[in-house]
Amino acid sequence: YRNRSLEGLKTFSYLEELILDNNLLGNDLLLPRLPHLHTLTLNKNQITELESLLDHLAEVVPSLQYLSLLGNIACPNELVCKEKDEDDYQRYRYFVLHKLTNLKFLDTRKVTRREREEALIRGAFMKVVKPKDAKGSSAAASASPEMHYTPLPAASRDLTNHRGILGKCRYIYYGKHSEGNRFIRDDQL
Template sequence: MGKYLSLSSNHSSNKRSLEGLKTFSYLEELILDNNLLGNDLLLPRLPHLHTLMLNKNQITELESLLDHLAEVVPSLQYLSLLGNMACPNELVCKEKDEDDYQRYRYFVLHKLTNLKFLDTRKVTRREREEALVRGAFMKVVKPKASNDAASTSPEMHYTPLPSGSRDLTNHRGILGKCRYIYYGKHSEGNRFIRDDQL
């Protein structure tokens, strides 16, 4: 039974299914680079798999992928996700830098504690210690699109002015009476200034 399988650049117009891999239960190395695989990637349980290459795919959701890998490939030690949006680096996105990539490494190592290599770099002892302490907090959070904002009318914006002053053709000022008079002697800015400093 083979222990190494490469399915790189195996593009297919139909649904890309990896269900057939379950017949390779003793598989140790799997290369799935450049296959247009996305967030719906589902691997069968491969208990002996220690090396997985998923470079240059279309994976954007990191946490769900890591949770899935932790469940189905418990012996994983070598993982590479370069070329995916889920792996933040300057090759994929100009806005990302080395700090973004390092936070990504801490989060991956927090989820997959047995990794020895991540992408092209060996996992250091310091990274592993950092991942234990801070890895859970390195998750990239994306804002969700709010349906409430879409349901409100675009013409209705908040304004502190009374409704009578909202008419654009009506340019008169509004006068009001205020009960409080501000002299400034008790303001924060004046509290520490003495008269001789003025």
């Protein structure tokens, strides 16, 4: 039985532990304010946006100390996704700890003092940003889907309208002072 509505939780304002694993919960997850909640597991759901989730949790569950997000796209785990590695996961940990400063335990590991210090200094910069795909709803992509990136200016792409410049060069290179030439003897030429 899977229930996506968390409406009934608001009557349990003194709730301390909440396990919401395998509930098809997505980015629209809305928890009521639970000031005493210290343990929350959201494993194996459909959460893809990490920052909005963490901002919501910081607001509604201020006493949170134990959090697990394994099995969600928002949690870059190399066991779930082959493209992710331990560095991606560590950056994720720093970002989560930057947003939720009271956490003592994240996913399967205790939060270390070094992680907490690193999160304080660099956690804000560890946000994982995904580029929009070609079918995404970004303004540039929707304005001109045929437009592809090119390092050349638009005018130089048209072969019939080129702007070449002809002229004389005053400097002629003979190669006498080249570093490579000092090692070549006349009989090797």
